[in-house]
Amino acid sequence: MRNFLSLRNLSRGVIEELLEHARHLKRNPHSLDLLNKVVGLVFMNPSLRTLASMQAGISQLGGSSFVIQPGQNSWNLEFEDGAVMDGITVEHVKEAIPVLGKYCDILGIRSFALQHNLAEDLEDRRMGVMAELSPVPFVNLESASDHPCQALADWLTIDECGIGRSEKFVLSWAFHPKPLPFAVPRAALSMAAQRGMEIVIHGPQGYELPDQMMSELQSFGARSVQFETDRRKALNGARVLYCKSWVQHRLYGDPEKEMNARSALRENWCVREKWFEDYAPHAKFMHCLPVRRNVKVEDRVLDNDRSIVIQQSENRLHVQKAVLARLAQEVKA
Amino acid sequence: MRNFLSLRNLSRGVIEELLEHARHLKRNPHSLDLLNKVVGLVFMNPSLRTLASMQAGISQLGGSSFVIQPGQNSWNLEFEDGAVMDGITVEHVKEAIPVLGKYCDILGIRSFALQHNLAEDLEDRRMGVMAELSPVPFVNLESASDHPCQALADWLTIDECGIGRSEKFVLSWAFHPKPLPFAVPRAALSMAAQRGMEIVIHGPQGYELPDQMMSELQSFGARSVQFETDRRKALNGARVLYCKSWVQHRLYGDPEKEMNARSALRENWCVREKWFEDYAPHAKFMHCLPVRRNVKVEDRVLDNDRSIVIQQSENRLHVQKAVLARLAQEVKA
Amino acid sequence: MRNFLSLRNLSRGVIEELLEHARHLKRNPHSLDLLNKVVGLVFMNPSLRTLASMQAGISQLGGSSFVIQPGQNSWNLEFEDGAVMDGITVEHVKEAIPVLGKYCDILGIRSFALQHNLAEDLEDRRMGVMAELSPVPFVNLESASDHPCQALADWLTIDECGIGRSEKFVLSWAFHPKPLPFAVPRAALSMAAQRGMEIVIHGPQGYELPDQMMSELQSFGARSVQFETDRRKALNGARVLYCKSWVQHRLYGDPEKEMNARSALRENWCVREKWFEDYAPHAKFMHCLPVRRNVKVEDRVLDNDRSIVIQQSENRLHVQKAVLARLAQEVKA
Known part of the structure; x- marks a missing residue:
């Protein structure tokens, strides 16, 4: 593993090794895997979890780091x-x-989507260009259409909750006051697909995902993939409700029009505890954070035991350390 | 000691132990008290001394740190x-x-006063909320109405100057072009009260401190507490003149009105060397820094031997290290 | 060596020792020269190379650092x-x-030129004031009219390219959309002069350097120094073409007028591969970075083997470590 750009191009074997090492590091946090190593961190966008967990990890x-913020x-x-x-x-x-x-x-570099051109963002062109130019192993700290550190942490978290490999994973759209890119939805869906899960994307009409994102999931190993506007059908039997907002891909690059289109969706697309009570009482609630409380999801969900968002965030630390330790071996080799 | 939120809730015994350890660390700066420990630092406001001394310390x-700046x-x-x-x-x-x-x-978190609501700021609600939420020991790096790292450094500095426990401590108001909160005045006064000093708050009419701040001082052990507008009476016999600006508490939350009210005070409320010559020749000059030269205090005071502001700042390093070392024991325990 | 403010006040012997140590550190990057040492870094202006290479180095x-950004x-x-x-x-x-x-x-402190007053900037007054006030060894991380870390890295780079001590060094002006100060031109020229090189400053009329900068070069040991507007004459026989933009010193402090004056120069003063082909086929291309591609210099030059800009940047790391190691000895002594 020369770079950590995406889970999508990692074999199941490598992912399992990373998860195993992450579990080990969760119990034994200190090592010398990065002794005498410097990790450069470039943040083109804000960060709380990624910056803190990378520097802490x-x-x-045993390593050190510097932070550049263009x-x-x-x-x-x-x-x-x-x-x-x-x-x-x-x-x-x-x-x-x-x-x-x-x-x-x-x-390691963070560089969010520009949201000008859908094809370019889905191709993750900027991240690819930078990885290509890098003379040292490279980590994607969230790009235009991926967030592999989050996806790996989510995988570990779902495993820890004892949720089976082929159970039902629902990605639900939620209202957000700003147009958000496809990075986390794509990373979460790829992860669920690679786990072999039954995938349902739940959202209002117009918020279907780009064809490319839908079709790749099958090839990654998803048990099934479908888009469903009906809440009952979407949530029924779910073990995970993963909440995220994203833009209408047909209005990509036109944020004003997109925001107008979604304004009527606010009330009905804030994730509520009632959704779980009515349709998915055994589902865990997941979100990558940060989350706008009572806009994307109501307090009752986040303050409930079903929410595993803090666990997801904690696992960022452990999986990233596993990734860094593996890349450090690459440096030596 | 689980958290370091304020000197006010620490016993005299704990404070003495921290000061003793700070003196030790001033002579022997290196230790392994934070070996394998990571300290998270969150700055919601600018900093020079606190950021630098925390990271250096x-x-x-032997520890490491990361910095988050919301x-x-x-x-x-x-x-x-x-x-x-x-x-x-x-x-x-x-x-x-x-x-x-x-x-x-x-x-460790810095979060200045919003200056919207006096009661909320005096209660230090935000810092309390965050300390409550923190799963790890917590340090107040300056809050709405406290600055315990500064207060502990000031205590050490006054001790080093051989100033007795019950001598006269004057907190003098000074003009400042911006409305400033009660964090440092309250921290300095609490410290002086806990030392058992004779306390005089010197300022123009209208700049009396909120009743809550006055009344708590007696209970902390102050020998005496009074507000005095007359400069001669206020400064006579002082061993410390601690300079700080603060807002009229009756105009709290109305910065424009407050600034108008103070505009006439500029000339007479810049601390001058003549104040010392005329009334308090044996007083040391203290200030928490940063200080606006020739607005709050004239050059002649700061460039004089009576100024101990650099010593105060240096002691920030030593007392904070004592605090961190003690909290690290808490982590182990 | 108490401070590292400029190459100009260092003897040839000290410079040779620093270069020798830098070459050693380039082969053996890890040491304990800064064990238990903290380096404070103050950046009043943006940075990529300096911040990253200082913290990494x-x-x-074996040391640690903090960063203050006024x-x-x-x-x-x-x-x-x-x-x-x-x-x-x-x-x-x-x-x-x-x-x-x-x-x-x-x-270590970075503080760019204000560009209000030429004499003050050439005197590097602010950096001098700060070095004077510093109780610890002091490093100039680029000042109003110097950049000694860059100059020392450039010296090492030119040595590594096997370019003789007295060969021809051309500093060429280039168009830039902003008025830039004399820090890098002066540092580069001083370095070339101290190496004993034949120096030609190439630029359009009006972009002659201030007399003080020209006259000091001879005293530093330059084989010869001249300003030349004619490209053929300037570049003929050059071994180095060092590209930089700077303001008309006669319009110093009047950026609007200066920008108008240069607007016509854009086309002819972007460094082109043809310059090398026609006049200086054996010259290396140098630049301190960052560089605006296709404004100051065309892609064909930067993407060509003759460009040694990455090597220059890498050498920043090695020479700065040599400087820090030497200053650390000063701390101990």
């Missing part, structure tokens, strides 16, 4: 080939990434 | 119970604090 | 003697620097 593995403490980066850089971008990734790679042993 | 104790590199946090989070706050402390607690062994 | 030497996570600093601080500056360097010096063993 690196320390616990547009805040550092230069805005350019990604386009042949760009005439007379605007706000001051440095091209063709320089920035090779240079940072000279200062660290592993490089 | 943690390193000197609104800068991280999400704006919500504090209200039941909030409908459709505005600028993206994550509730009900998630953020438990999650951060999973990534660290000790959590 | 400090870790590799105006971002910390207070805006005042520099003027006697300033009446009722504006945006909240803390004077007279407090900030001595205080930070209490928390660290070495202090």
Whole structure:
């Protein structure tokens, strides 16, 4: 494993090894896997869990880190080939990434979707370009359409809850005051598919996922995949209700129109405890955090035992350490 | 000691032990008290001394740290119970604090007063909420109405200057171009009261402290407490003149009105060397820093031997290390 | 060596020792030269290379660091003697620097030119003031008119390329959409002069360097120094073409007028591969980075083997570690 860009291109065997190591590190947090190693962290977007858990985990593995924040403490980066850089971008990734790679042993980067062009975002072009340019092992800390650290933590969490490999996983759309990208939905769905689960995407009409996202799930091993607007049908028998908001892909790149389209959905698409009581009493509630309380989900759900969001977040630490430890072996090899 | 939220709820015995350990660490800066420990630092407001001294001290104790800055590199946090989070706050402390607690062994947070509601700020509600939510020992890095790291450093500094426990401590108001909260005045006064000092608060009419702040001082052990507008009476015999600005508590939450009220006070309420020459030649000058030179206090005071502001700041490092070392024992226990 | 403020005041012997140690550290990156040492880093301006390479290098030497960013996570600093601080500056360097010096063993500061007053910037007054106030060894991380870490890295890079001590070094002006200061041009030229090189400054009329910068080069040991507008004459026989933009010194402090004056120069002053083909086929291309591609220099140059910009950046790490290791000896002594 040279890079950790996505769960989607990892074999089941590698994923199992990472999960096994994460479970070990959860019981035995300190090691010297990153002794004398520096991990470079680049955040083009805000972070709480990822920044804190990466820095904490690196320390616990005996390593150290630095943090670069383009547009805040550092230069805005350019990604386009042949760009005439007379605007706000001051440095091209063709320089920035090779240079940072000279200062660290592993490089982790967060770079959210621009939401201009759906095909480009689904292709995760920027993350791919940077991984290609990196002279050292590379970790995706959330990209335009993936969030593999979250997906691996979610897998571990679902395992810990004793939820079987082929049980029912529901990804429910929820209202959000801003247009959100496909990174977490795609990562969560791929994870569920790779686990072999029965997948239902629940959302209002118009919020179907792009064809590419639907069709890839079958090939990853999902027991079944369907989009369902009817709440009863969608939730019935679910063991997991994973909540996330995303944009209408047909309105991708037009946030104003998209926001108008969703405004009427606010009341009915805040996840409520009643959803569980009525349709899915045995389902766990999952969310990647941060979550807007009483907009995306009501307090009663989050403050209930069925919510495992804190456990998901804790597991970010353990799985990321397993990933870093494995990449560090790559450095030595 | 599970948390370090305030000096006010610590016994004299615990305070003496912390001061003793701080003196030891001042002579012997390196230890392994934080070996394998991660300290999470959350700054909702700017910092120079606190950020630098915490990170330096943690390193000197063999530990490591991460820094989260909501609104800068991280999400704006919500504090209200039941909030409908459709505005600028993206994550509730009900998630953020438990999650951060999973990534660290000790959590330190800075969160200044909102200055909307005096009672809430004096109650230090936000800091209390966060400490309650924290699964790990918690340090107040300056809150709405307290700054215990500063107070403990000030105590050590006054001790080092050989100033007796019951001598005269004057807190003088000074002009400042912005309305400032009660955090440092309250922390400094509580400290002086717990030392058993004779306390005089010196300020212009209208700048009396809230009743709650005055009355608590007597119960903390102050030899005497009084508000005095007359400079001669206030300063006569003082061994410490501690300078700070604060708002008129009767105009709390109305910064514009408050600023108008104080505009005439600028000239007479910049601390001057002549104050000392005329009334208090043996007084030391103290300030928590940062200080606006020639607005709150003239250069001649700060550049004079009577100023012990750098010593106060240095002692921040030593007392905080003593606090962290003690909390780390709590983690082990 | 108490401070590392400039190459210009270091003897050839000290520079050779630093370069020798940097070459050693490039082969053997880990040491304990900074064991139990804290390095304080203050960035008043953005950074990618400097921040990352300093933090990485400090870790590799067994030390730790903290980062203060005035105006971002910390207070805006005042520099003027006697300033009446009722504006945006909240803390004077007279407090900030001595205080930070209490928390660290070495202090590094970046503070770019204000571009108000040429004489003050060429004198590097702010950096001098801060170094004077620092109780610990001090490193210039780029100042108003110097960038010694870059200069030392460039020296190492030119050595590594086998370019002789007295060969031809061309500093070429290039168009840039913003008015840039003299820090890098001066640092690069001083370095070339101290190496004993034949120096040509190539630029359009009006972009001659201030007399002080020209005259000092001879005294530093340059084989020759001249300003040349003619491209053929300037580049002929060059072994290095170092690209940088700078303002017209006669329009210093008037950025609008300066930008108008340069607008016509854009097309002809983007460094092109043809320059090398026609006039200097054996020249290496150097730049301190970040560089605006296809504005200052075209892709074909940067993507060509003649570009050694990544090597320059990598060498930042190694030379800075040599500097820090030497200053750490100073701390012990």
